[in-house]
Amino acid sequence: MxxxxxxxxxxxxxxxxxxxxxxxxxxxxxxxxxxxxxxxxxxxxxxxxxxxxxxxxxxxxxxxxxxxxxxxxxxxxxxxxxxxxxxAGECALSHLAETGLNRLRLQAAEPLRKLAVEMGFELNHPLPQAVLLCRDPKLTVDGFGSLLNDLDRDIPLWIANEDLSHPGLDGRVVAETGALLAALRAIRPQLGWHTVGxxxxxxxxxxxxxxxxxxxxxxxxxxxxxxxxxxxxxxxxxxxxxxxxxxx
Structure with missing residues:
Protein backbone atom coordinates (compact mmCIF):
# COMPACT_ATOMS: atom_id res chain seq x y z
CA MET A 1 0.00 0.00 0.00
CA ALA A 88 -21.57 1.50 18.36
CA GLY A 89 -24.71 0.72 20.35
CA GLU A 90 -23.73 -2.88 20.97
CA CYS A 91 -20.12 -1.91 21.72
CA ALA A 92 -21.29 0.69 24.24
CA LEU A 93 -23.30 -1.98 26.07
CA SER A 94 -20.32 -4.32 26.08
CA HIS A 95 -18.02 -1.60 27.40
CA LEU A 96 -20.41 -0.67 30.20
CA ALA A 97 -20.79 -4.34 31.13
CA GLU A 98 -16.99 -4.66 31.32
CA THR A 99 -16.87 -1.78 33.80
CA GLY A 100 -19.15 -3.71 36.16
CA LEU A 101 -22.28 -1.55 35.75
CA ASN A 102 -25.57 -3.41 35.83
CA ARG A 103 -28.22 -0.72 36.46
CA LEU A 104 -28.74 1.20 33.24
CA ARG A 105 -31.16 3.81 31.93
CA LEU A 106 -31.21 2.79 28.27
CA GLN A 107 -32.84 5.00 25.66
CA ALA A 108 -32.79 2.78 22.59
CA ALA A 109 -34.82 0.84 20.08
CA GLU A 110 -36.23 -2.52 21.14
CA PRO A 111 -33.43 -4.74 19.69
CA LEU A 112 -30.85 -2.98 21.89
CA ARG A 113 -33.11 -3.11 24.94
CA LYS A 114 -33.63 -6.85 24.47
CA LEU A 115 -29.89 -7.38 24.11
CA ALA A 116 -29.21 -5.35 27.27
CA VAL A 117 -31.56 -7.53 29.28
CA GLU A 118 -29.88 -10.66 27.90
CA MET A 119 -26.53 -9.22 29.00
CA GLY A 120 -27.83 -8.87 32.55
CA PHE A 121 -28.56 -5.15 32.72
CA GLU A 122 -31.41 -3.97 34.94
CA LEU A 123 -33.19 -1.30 32.91
CA ASN A 124 -35.94 -0.16 35.27
CA HIS A 125 -34.05 0.52 38.49
CA PRO A 126 -34.92 3.91 40.08
CA LEU A 127 -31.22 4.60 40.66
CA PRO A 128 -29.38 3.77 37.43
CA GLN A 129 -25.58 3.86 37.43
CA ALA A 130 -25.42 5.29 33.90
CA VAL A 131 -27.61 6.58 31.08
CA LEU A 132 -26.97 5.26 27.57
CA LEU A 133 -28.50 7.16 24.66
CA CYS A 134 -28.80 5.32 21.34
CA ARG A 135 -30.78 6.08 18.20
CA ASP A 136 -34.39 5.84 19.34
CA PRO A 137 -37.12 6.94 16.91
CA LYS A 138 -39.64 6.81 19.77
CA LEU A 139 -37.89 9.42 21.91
CA THR A 140 -39.93 12.63 21.90
CA VAL A 141 -39.71 16.00 23.60
CA ASP A 142 -41.71 14.57 26.50
CA GLY A 143 -38.91 12.08 27.17
CA PHE A 144 -36.13 14.67 27.34
CA GLY A 145 -37.16 15.93 30.76
CA SER A 146 -37.02 12.47 32.32
CA LEU A 147 -33.56 11.87 30.86
CA LEU A 148 -32.27 15.20 32.10
CA ASN A 149 -33.72 14.61 35.57
CA ASP A 150 -31.61 11.45 35.82
CA LEU A 151 -28.53 13.28 34.56
CA ASP A 152 -29.09 16.08 37.06
CA ARG A 153 -28.33 13.47 39.75
CA ASP A 154 -24.75 13.24 38.44
CA ILE A 155 -25.42 9.97 36.65
CA PRO A 156 -22.92 9.73 33.76
CA LEU A 157 -24.24 10.00 30.22
CA TRP A 158 -22.99 7.67 27.51
CA ILE A 159 -24.04 8.04 23.90
CA ALA A 160 -23.62 5.52 21.12
CA ASN A 161 -22.28 8.15 18.73
CA GLU A 162 -22.15 11.89 18.13
CA ASP A 163 -23.37 11.80 14.52
CA LEU A 164 -26.09 14.33 13.79
CA SER A 165 -27.12 12.39 10.68
CA HIS A 166 -26.05 9.82 8.13
CA PRO A 167 -26.66 9.84 4.37
CA GLY A 168 -29.75 8.14 3.01
CA LEU A 169 -30.64 7.32 -0.56
CA ASP A 170 -29.85 10.06 -3.08
CA GLY A 171 -28.19 12.14 -0.37
CA ARG A 172 -31.29 12.46 1.80
CA VAL A 173 -30.60 13.12 5.48
CA VAL A 174 -31.36 10.50 8.15
CA ALA A 175 -31.24 11.93 11.70
CA GLU A 176 -28.92 10.16 14.12
CA THR A 177 -28.16 9.85 17.84
CA GLY A 178 -26.20 13.09 17.88
CA ALA A 179 -29.37 14.97 16.98
CA LEU A 180 -30.94 13.68 20.21
CA LEU A 181 -27.84 14.75 22.12
CA ALA A 182 -28.04 18.20 20.51
CA ALA A 183 -31.63 18.54 21.70
CA LEU A 184 -30.61 17.66 25.26
CA ARG A 185 -27.74 20.16 25.12
CA ALA A 186 -30.14 22.87 23.94
CA ILE A 187 -31.71 22.53 27.39
CA ARG A 188 -28.47 21.79 29.31
CA PRO A 189 -25.61 23.44 27.35
CA GLN A 190 -23.06 22.27 29.92
CA LEU A 191 -24.02 18.62 29.51
CA GLY A 192 -21.03 16.26 29.26
CA TRP A 193 -20.92 12.72 27.89
CA HIS A 194 -18.79 9.69 27.06
CA THR A 195 -18.82 7.61 23.88
CA VAL A 196 -17.17 4.62 22.19
CA GLY A 197 -18.55 5.62 18.78
Whole structure:
Protein backbone atom coordinates (compact mmCIF):
# COMPACT_ATOMS: atom_id res chain seq x y z
CA MET A 1 0.00 0.00 0.00
CA UNK A 2 1.54 3.30 -1.10
CA UNK A 3 -0.47 5.42 1.34
CA UNK A 4 1.21 6.35 4.61
CA UNK A 5 -0.24 7.60 7.87
CA UNK A 6 -0.42 11.38 7.86
CA UNK A 7 -1.00 11.67 4.11
CA UNK A 8 -4.18 13.45 2.98
CA UNK A 9 -7.07 10.99 2.62
CA UNK A 10 -7.53 9.45 -0.80
CA UNK A 11 -11.04 9.82 -2.22
CA UNK A 12 -12.83 7.35 -4.46
CA UNK A 13 -16.43 7.48 -5.72
CA UNK A 14 -17.15 3.77 -5.12
CA UNK A 15 -15.79 0.76 -3.26
CA UNK A 16 -13.19 -1.28 -5.10
CA UNK A 17 -11.32 -4.22 -3.54
CA UNK A 18 -8.29 -3.40 -5.70
CA UNK A 19 -7.77 -0.20 -3.69
CA UNK A 20 -7.26 -2.22 -0.48
CA UNK A 21 -5.53 -5.28 -1.92
CA UNK A 22 -2.39 -4.87 0.21
CA UNK A 23 -4.14 -4.25 3.54
CA UNK A 24 -4.09 -7.13 6.00
CA UNK A 25 -7.39 -5.97 7.51
CA UNK A 26 -10.04 -3.79 5.88
CA UNK A 27 -12.21 -1.76 8.26
CA UNK A 28 -15.29 -0.31 6.57
CA UNK A 29 -18.13 1.97 7.57
CA UNK A 30 -21.64 0.76 6.74
CA UNK A 31 -24.16 3.48 5.86
CA UNK A 32 -23.02 5.48 2.88
CA UNK A 33 -20.31 2.96 2.01
CA UNK A 34 -21.84 -0.51 1.70
CA UNK A 35 -25.54 0.24 2.04
CA UNK A 36 -28.03 3.07 2.16
CA UNK A 37 -31.50 2.79 3.72
CA UNK A 38 -31.40 -0.98 3.62
CA UNK A 39 -30.18 -1.32 0.01
CA UNK A 40 -26.69 -2.35 -1.06
CA UNK A 41 -24.74 -0.16 -3.44
CA UNK A 42 -24.18 -1.85 -6.79
CA UNK A 43 -20.50 -2.62 -6.26
CA UNK A 44 -20.85 -3.71 -2.62
CA UNK A 45 -21.20 -7.50 -3.19
CA UNK A 46 -18.06 -7.63 -5.33
CA UNK A 47 -16.17 -5.52 -2.78
CA UNK A 48 -17.19 -7.79 0.12
CA UNK A 49 -16.26 -10.91 -1.85
CA UNK A 50 -12.94 -9.37 -2.90
CA UNK A 51 -11.99 -8.51 0.69
CA UNK A 52 -13.02 -11.90 2.07
CA UNK A 53 -12.28 -12.54 5.72
CA UNK A 54 -10.12 -9.37 5.95
CA UNK A 55 -13.28 -7.23 6.06
CA UNK A 56 -14.71 -5.84 9.29
CA UNK A 57 -17.71 -3.52 9.59
CA UNK A 58 -17.11 -0.59 11.96
CA UNK A 59 -20.32 1.40 12.18
CA UNK A 60 -21.93 3.98 14.45
CA UNK A 61 -25.28 2.20 14.07
CA UNK A 62 -27.07 1.93 17.41
CA UNK A 63 -30.53 0.65 16.50
CA UNK A 64 -29.80 -3.06 15.92
CA UNK A 65 -27.47 -5.93 16.83
CA UNK A 66 -24.60 -7.42 14.86
CA UNK A 67 -26.48 -10.73 14.59
CA UNK A 68 -29.51 -9.04 13.03
CA UNK A 69 -27.35 -6.94 10.74
CA UNK A 70 -25.44 -9.99 9.51
CA UNK A 71 -28.74 -11.58 8.50
CA UNK A 72 -29.89 -8.40 6.77
CA UNK A 73 -26.61 -8.09 4.88
CA UNK A 74 -26.74 -11.75 3.80
CA UNK A 75 -30.08 -11.06 2.12
CA UNK A 76 -28.27 -8.34 0.15
CA UNK A 77 -25.53 -10.80 -0.92
CA UNK A 78 -23.10 -9.26 1.55
CA UNK A 79 -21.74 -12.18 3.56
CA UNK A 80 -20.09 -10.77 6.68
CA UNK A 81 -20.25 -12.85 9.90
CA UNK A 82 -21.56 -11.26 13.06
CA UNK A 83 -18.19 -11.58 14.83
CA UNK A 84 -16.68 -9.16 12.29
CA UNK A 85 -19.40 -6.52 12.73
CA UNK A 86 -18.86 -3.79 15.33
CA UNK A 87 -21.80 -1.48 16.01
CA ALA A 88 -21.57 1.50 18.36
CA GLY A 89 -24.71 0.72 20.35
CA GLU A 90 -23.73 -2.88 20.97
CA CYS A 91 -20.12 -1.91 21.72
CA ALA A 92 -21.29 0.69 24.24
CA LEU A 93 -23.30 -1.98 26.07
CA SER A 94 -20.32 -4.32 26.08
CA HIS A 95 -18.02 -1.60 27.40
CA LEU A 96 -20.41 -0.67 30.20
CA ALA A 97 -20.79 -4.34 31.13
CA GLU A 98 -16.99 -4.66 31.32
CA THR A 99 -16.87 -1.78 33.80
CA GLY A 100 -19.15 -3.71 36.16
CA LEU A 101 -22.28 -1.55 35.75
CA ASN A 102 -25.57 -3.41 35.83
CA ARG A 103 -28.22 -0.72 36.46
CA LEU A 104 -28.74 1.20 33.24
CA ARG A 105 -31.16 3.81 31.93
CA LEU A 106 -31.21 2.79 28.27
CA GLN A 107 -32.84 5.00 25.66
CA ALA A 108 -32.79 2.78 22.59
CA ALA A 109 -34.82 0.84 20.08
CA GLU A 110 -36.23 -2.52 21.14
CA PRO A 111 -33.43 -4.74 19.69
CA LEU A 112 -30.85 -2.98 21.89
CA ARG A 113 -33.11 -3.11 24.94
CA LYS A 114 -33.63 -6.85 24.47
CA LEU A 115 -29.89 -7.38 24.11
CA ALA A 116 -29.21 -5.35 27.27
CA VAL A 117 -31.56 -7.53 29.28
CA GLU A 118 -29.88 -10.66 27.90
CA MET A 119 -26.53 -9.22 29.00
CA GLY A 120 -27.83 -8.87 32.55
CA PHE A 121 -28.56 -5.15 32.72
CA GLU A 122 -31.41 -3.97 34.94
CA LEU A 123 -33.19 -1.30 32.91
CA ASN A 124 -35.94 -0.16 35.27
CA HIS A 125 -34.05 0.52 38.49
CA PRO A 126 -34.92 3.91 40.08
CA LEU A 127 -31.22 4.60 40.66
CA PRO A 128 -29.38 3.77 37.43
CA GLN A 129 -25.58 3.86 37.43
CA ALA A 130 -25.42 5.29 33.90
CA VAL A 131 -27.61 6.58 31.08
CA LEU A 132 -26.97 5.26 27.57
CA LEU A 133 -28.50 7.16 24.66
CA CYS A 134 -28.80 5.32 21.34
CA ARG A 135 -30.78 6.08 18.20
CA ASP A 136 -34.39 5.84 19.34
CA PRO A 137 -37.12 6.94 16.91
CA LYS A 138 -39.64 6.81 19.77
CA LEU A 139 -37.89 9.42 21.91
CA THR A 140 -39.93 12.63 21.90
CA VAL A 141 -39.71 16.00 23.60
CA ASP A 142 -41.71 14.57 26.50
CA GLY A 143 -38.91 12.08 27.17
CA PHE A 144 -36.13 14.67 27.34
CA GLY A 145 -37.16 15.93 30.76
CA SER A 146 -37.02 12.47 32.32
CA LEU A 147 -33.56 11.87 30.86
CA LEU A 148 -32.27 15.20 32.10
CA ASN A 149 -33.72 14.61 35.57
CA ASP A 150 -31.61 11.45 35.82
CA LEU A 151 -28.53 13.28 34.56
CA ASP A 152 -29.09 16.08 37.06
CA ARG A 153 -28.33 13.47 39.75
CA ASP A 154 -24.75 13.24 38.44
CA ILE A 155 -25.42 9.97 36.65
CA PRO A 156 -22.92 9.73 33.76
CA LEU A 157 -24.24 10.00 30.22
CA TRP A 158 -22.99 7.67 27.51
CA ILE A 159 -24.04 8.04 23.90
CA ALA A 160 -23.62 5.52 21.12
CA ASN A 161 -22.28 8.15 18.73
CA GLU A 162 -22.15 11.89 18.13
CA ASP A 163 -23.37 11.80 14.52
CA LEU A 164 -26.09 14.33 13.79
CA SER A 165 -27.12 12.39 10.68
CA HIS A 166 -26.05 9.82 8.13
CA PRO A 167 -26.66 9.84 4.37
CA GLY A 168 -29.75 8.14 3.01
CA LEU A 169 -30.64 7.32 -0.56
CA ASP A 170 -29.85 10.06 -3.08
CA GLY A 171 -28.19 12.14 -0.37
CA ARG A 172 -31.29 12.46 1.80
CA VAL A 173 -30.60 13.12 5.48
CA VAL A 174 -31.36 10.50 8.15
CA ALA A 175 -31.24 11.93 11.70
CA GLU A 176 -28.92 10.16 14.12
CA THR A 177 -28.16 9.85 17.84
CA GLY A 178 -26.20 13.09 17.88
CA ALA A 179 -29.37 14.97 16.98
CA LEU A 180 -30.94 13.68 20.21
CA LEU A 181 -27.84 14.75 22.12
CA ALA A 182 -28.04 18.20 20.51
CA ALA A 183 -31.63 18.54 21.70
CA LEU A 184 -30.61 17.66 25.26
CA ARG A 185 -27.74 20.16 25.12
CA ALA A 186 -30.14 22.87 23.94
CA ILE A 187 -31.71 22.53 27.39
CA ARG A 188 -28.47 21.79 29.31
CA PRO A 189 -25.61 23.44 27.35
CA GLN A 190 -23.06 22.27 29.92
CA LEU A 191 -24.02 18.62 29.51
CA GLY A 192 -21.03 16.26 29.26
CA TRP A 193 -20.92 12.72 27.89
CA HIS A 194 -18.79 9.69 27.06
CA THR A 195 -18.82 7.61 23.88
CA VAL A 196 -17.17 4.62 22.19
CA GLY A 197 -18.55 5.62 18.78
CA UNK A 198 -16.51 7.18 16.01
CA UNK A 199 -14.58 9.52 16.01
CA UNK A 200 -13.43 7.71 19.17
CA UNK A 201 -11.04 4.95 18.02
CA UNK A 202 -12.46 2.32 20.42
CA UNK A 203 -14.05 0.12 17.74
CA UNK A 204 -11.04 0.34 15.42
CA UNK A 205 -8.72 -0.68 18.25
CA UNK A 206 -11.06 -3.56 19.10
CA UNK A 207 -10.98 -4.90 15.53
CA UNK A 208 -7.20 -4.56 15.26
CA UNK A 209 -6.64 -6.28 18.60
CA UNK A 210 -9.04 -9.11 17.73
CA UNK A 211 -7.34 -9.68 14.39
CA UNK A 212 -3.83 -9.23 15.76
CA UNK A 213 -3.01 -6.67 13.05
CA UNK A 214 -0.90 -3.53 13.47
CA UNK A 215 -2.59 -0.21 12.54
CA UNK A 216 -0.17 0.53 9.71
CA UNK A 217 -1.11 -2.78 8.04
CA UNK A 218 -4.80 -1.86 8.03
CA UNK A 219 -7.00 0.53 6.10
CA UNK A 220 -10.28 2.19 7.05
CA UNK A 221 -12.89 3.16 4.47
CA UNK A 222 -15.57 5.67 5.37
CA UNK A 223 -17.70 8.39 3.85
CA UNK A 224 -17.43 10.93 6.67
CA UNK A 225 -14.00 12.55 7.21
CA UNK A 226 -15.20 14.19 10.44
CA UNK A 227 -16.03 10.89 12.14
CA UNK A 228 -14.49 8.07 10.10
CA UNK A 229 -11.39 10.08 9.17
CA UNK A 230 -10.79 11.33 12.70
CA UNK A 231 -11.24 7.83 14.14
CA UNK A 232 -8.70 6.49 11.64
CA UNK A 233 -6.17 9.19 12.54
CA UNK A 234 -6.60 8.56 16.26
CA UNK A 235 -6.09 4.82 15.73
CA UNK A 236 -3.10 5.37 13.44
CA UNK A 237 -4.84 3.67 10.50
CA UNK A 238 -4.62 4.94 6.88
CA UNK A 239 -7.96 6.33 5.69
CA UNK A 240 -9.66 6.09 2.31
CA UNK A 241 -12.74 8.27 1.84
CA UNK A 242 -15.70 7.09 -0.21
CA UNK A 243 -17.21 10.20 -1.78
CA UNK A 244 -20.13 9.15 -3.96
CA UNK A 245 -20.69 12.71 -5.13
CA UNK A 246 -17.62 12.23 -7.34
CA UNK A 247 -19.59 9.73 -9.46
CA UNK A 248 -22.51 12.09 -10.13
Missing amino acids: DKRIGDPPTCHPVLDARHVAQARIVLCDLDGCLISEGRAFDEAPDFVAGCGDRLWIVSNRSDMTAAALAQQLARLQLDIPRDRILL KPHPYMLHHALDAAGIAPEAAIFLGDNPDTDGRAARRAGVPFLQIDRSLAR
